Amino acid sequence: MKKIVFATGNENKVKEVKKILEGLDVEVFSKKELDIKDEVEETGTTFEENAILKAKAISKYTDSIVIADDSGLEVDYLNKEPGIYSSRYLGEDTSYEIKNQEILRRLEGVPEEKRTARFVCAMAIIMPNGECLTAVETMEGRIGLSASGKNGFGYDPIFYPNGYNISSADMSLEEKNLISHRGKALRRIREIIKEKLGD
Secondary structure (H helix, E strand, O other): OEEEEEOOOOHHHHHHHHHHOOOOOEEEEEOOOOOOOOOOOOOOOOHHHHHHHHHHHHHOOOOOEEEEEEEEEEEHHHOOEEHHHHHHOOOOOOOHHHHHHHHHHHOOOOOHHHOEEEEEEEEEEEOOOOOEEEEEEEEEEEEOOOOOOOOOOOOHHHEEEOOOOOOOOOOOHHHHHHHOHHHHHHHHHHHHHHHHHOO
8 A cells, every 4th residue: 555645734635635535555644644844935936836845845754655735715806815825814823714704804895796716726746756746726616795614624614616505614525525626636636646556
């Protein structure tokens, strides 16, 4: 069984990754589980650049397959903010409840057709031989008028995917994985892993 290190300390992301890679002959560990404490400075100007930076930093500590992601929310009306600064929006330690309320406040009175937004996920995978491959996917939608739902994390409670009248935090993990930016990017990464492992 091949070991995969997922460059995150976020347990919710690890759950999503494990779910989508089920059935492959791999075992997924977070960097936290392996006690890798490297905190990477996200100096890239795109989600893809940041994902590659994170993956390369963690690959120095292991000869396993490394996967890293960088993801965030782009709100068109706010000039695509918070974008690559999604996790650091309003400060590193600010709760997502406060972040979500601030976005809703900034969109007060903005009509639905102008509340378009998307989640973006860039995934980078580094194979033991140093080869680096990436996948970038989006989930299009809009910012709702209020926060709703308890299943998601981050900006999920204010994001309503296209074609749905519920937020992504109202969805089950299985439902969300089918359409989410991370789900789509991971399915592409899954295909890369299958091909590389010869499964």
